[in-house]
Amino acid sequence: MQIIEISEPNANDSEEFENEMAVGIDFGTTNSLIAISNNKQVKFIQDKRAREIIPSVIEWDDAGLFCIASRTAKNKNSIHSIKRLLGKSSAEISANPQLYRLVENFIDLTDDMPRLKINDRQVSLPEMAAEIFKYLKSQAERELNAEITKAVVTVPAYFDEGAKGAVMLAAKIAGLQVLRLIAEPTAAAYAYGLNNDSSGCYLVYDLGGGTFDVSILNMQAGILQVIATGGDNMLGGDDIDYALAKYLQQNYQLQDIESQEIAKIAKETLTYSETFVLASHSITLDISTFERVISDLIEKTMGVVRSTLEQAGNIMLDGIILVGGSSRIPLIAKSLKENYNTIIFNDVDPDRVVAAGAALQAENLTTSNLNSLLIDVIPLSVGLELYGGLIEKIILRNSAIPLSVTKEFTTQADRQTAMQFHILQGEREEIRHCRSLAKFELKDIPPMKAGTARVEVTFSIDADGILSVSAQEKITGKSQIIEIKPSYGLSSCEIDEILKQAFKNAALDHENRLLQETILNAKSLIYNIENAIKEMPDILPADELNKIKQAITDLDKTFACNARDIISEKSHLLEKQTEKFVEARLNFAAAELFKGKKID
Numbered sequence: 001m002q003i004i005e006i007s008e009p010n011a012n013d014s015e016e017f018e019n020e021m022a023v024g025i026d027f028g029t030t031n032s033l034i035a036i037s038n039n040k041q042v043k044f045i046q047d048k049r050a051r052e053i054i055p056s057v058i059e060w061d062d063a064g065l066f067c068i069a070s071r072t073a074k075n076k077n078s079i080h081s082i083k084r085l086l087g088k089s090s091a092e093i094s095a096n097p098q099l100y101r102l103v104e105n106f107i108d109l110t111d112d113m114p115r116l117k118i119n120d121r122q123v124s125l126p127e128m129a130a131e132i133f134k135y136l137k138s139q140a141e142r143e144l145n146a147e148i149t150k151a152v153v154t155v156p157a158y159f160d161e162g163a164k165g166a167v168m169l170a171a172k173i174a175g176l177q178v179l180r181l182i183a184e185p186t187a188a189a190y191a192y193g194l195n196n197d198s199s200g201c202y203l204v205y206d207l208g209g210g211t212f213d214v215s216i217l218n219m220q221a222g223i224l225q226v227i228a229t230g231g232d233n234m235l236g237g238d239d240i241d242y243a244l245a246k247y248l249q250q251n252y253q254l255q256d257i258e259s260q261e262i263a264k265i266a267k268e269t270l271t272y273s274e275t276f277v278l279a280s281h282s283i284t285l286d287i288s289t290f291e292r293v294i295s296d297l298i299e300k301t302m303g304v305v306r307s308t309l310e311q312a313g314n315i316m317l318d319g320i321i322l323v324g325g326s327s328r329i330p331l332i333a334k335s336l337k338e339n340y341n342t343i344i345f346n347d348v349d350p351d352r353v354v355a356a357g358a359a360l361q362a363e364n365l366t367t368s369n370l371n372s373l374l375i376d377v378i379p380l381s382v383g384l385e386l387y388g389g390l391i392e393k394i395i396l397r398n399s400a401i402p403l404s405v406t407k408e409f410t411t412q413a414d415r416q417t418a419m420q421f422h423i424l425q426g427e428r429e430e431i432r433h434c435r436s437l438a439k440f441e442l443k444d445i446p447p448m449k450a451g452t453a454r455v456e457v458t459f460s461i462d463a464d465g466i467l468s469v470s471a472q473e474k475i476t477g478k479s480q481i482i483e484i485k486p487s488y489g490l491s492s493c494e495i496d497e498i499l500k501q502a503f504k505n506a507a508l509d510h511e512n513r514l515l516q517e518t519i520l521n522a523k524s525l526i527y528n529i530e531n532a533i534k535e536m537p538d539i540l541p542a543d544e545l546n547k548i549k550q551a552i553t554d555l556d557k558t559f560a561c562n563a564r565d566i567i568s569e570k571s572h573l574l575e576k577q578t579e580k581f582v583e584a585r586l587n588f589a590a591a592e593l594f595k596g597k598k599i600d
Helices: 090-095 097-103 125-144 161-173 184-195 237-252 256-272 287-311 330-340 353-366 492-504 506-535 542-561 564-577 579-594
Strands: 002-005 022-026 031-038 041-044 057-060 066-068 078-080 115-118 121-124 150-155 177-183 200-207 212-220 223-232 275-278 283-286 319-323 372-377 382-386 390-395 403-409 419-425 435-442 455-461 467-473 479-484
Touching: 022 125, 022 184, 022 353, 031 125, 031 353, 041 353, 057 125, 066 125, 078 097, 090 097, 097 237, 115 125, 121 125, 125 161, 150 161, 150 184, 150 353, 161 177, 177 184, 177 353, 184 200, 184 212, 184 223, 184 319, 184 353, 200 287, 200 330, 212 287, 223 287, 237 256, 237 287, 256 275, 256 283, 256 287, 283 287, 287 330, 319 330, 382 455, 390 403, 390 455, 419 467, 435 467, 506 542, 506 564, 506 579, 542 564, 542 579, 564 579
Parallel strands: 022 150, 150 177, 200 319
Antiparallel strands: 002 223, 002 372, 022 031, 031 041, 057 066, 057 078, 115 121, 200 212, 212 223, 275 283, 382 390, 382 419, 403 455, 419 435, 455 467, 467 479
8 A cells, every 4th residue: 555645737726626525434343433634634523422432332222213322331222343244144153153142132144144133124234334324424414514425434454345345335325425445554554644754664553343453564755655464353352352251250250241341341441550440349350460361362463463574574663553442452562562672653542543544535535635646455366267277366465456457368179159257366376275256257259269269358456445357359349347246255364364375385386386287288289289180180101190199198198197297208209209290281281372373
């Protein structure tokens, strides 16, 4: 991701340009915020209760009417952490105890697409999430006395395609046009990049309510570039609450809901104090006990930090930027300081920095005098299946988006009139190790010899990370296009595992790819020779043709041994054996070409 100040030609000369009003929304797991920027000055919108930080908790009454909760405490008619459920299938929710616990009393998992049972009706997850967007929109309209229809919305850096699509749908249901989806660490970096004159390499540690993101940034005058990212979509402040609630249940005989409410209060208290005391339940917790209970979770985040730094080449850090309310926990800053001995930055409120960055970007997209270009990257490579089970990577991971790449492919068999396209995502060399995204077919290709048709395939990724693939046959102009919107995309854990396996198996994958390419080339050689023999079976003496056929048989037998050097050797012998045949074919073709012609 790069942020570069760019002036449009004559952009500042227009006196008649009227600014569109657009807001920035931090749609959070635990809390959400909405803000607006004017001349790079960010204003956070308050609701009627004078709150800038709004609980992401939806309640409903006996009539099924929704409202945003007045506090984060739970009751039987409320749903928390809806963001964690977006883009998940029924199977994924039922298989994950943490997710299932969020909605176990009112979830319907009978179909692939989960729905909530609210009184006598069913509500989809995006519809429920839309209630948060509706509330934020209405409060902004009340305070600004204007209609709000446009927004920049932030999402975790490792949010998959399904979750991003669900967020955009929720905003649309609420009456908002999403100008841009941007990653939460990117939004935080945007806020810091525009408000500070920092330069050097910085790490963004973003621990929100339900997700954890890490980004390594290179900041120089006017340019901010993300050079590595990492994260975990199933790790956040909620997990710290659950761990502490479990400790309270085991040691103070508390009920589930009660323990979770007390755990949240205890966490917030121990962020600023050495001791938490609740006399009504005879509970006393000191900071050392709190840190012991959550140490495994914090160490898990440190593991992600180490992994992301390795991706960046273990560069020296000039500072660490803390983002997200849970990043205030003292153990986090202490662990980061001990491991990296660098400055910890928190001069922008960790709870508000993401919304500030979104608001600044919203202003940038809707004004004439602020012209910054924000470019994100694609987290994993995408490509096409080739003959033989290999993948041809069209767009490589960490490529800046938006981006469009075109490559040309051809047919594999004579008189082939259709091509099947299998689109995949991943870093390995074989399709069995990559994730299938979609399939489509291009039909009505003119019947020609293998390798003659020319099919142009274009992969395009827009600024929101949505992939579309088109294919066009150049002779007839026949085309097909598909937009890749899988129902349930990759989780961050899956992405991490894919990258880990790709790195671990890089050498083996390379060897396997070379072997498969050698086999494919050998089979193509056999196919072409056999076809040529069928066309001109009498061009050579029988004994010469028998030698060629024997060489084909010898080469064919080598495929089972999976030894690239043996296959290459036998292929070379077959090529040598066919030299006379090729020469005879050329002489025959030349004779036919010049038959009846005079030299003059």
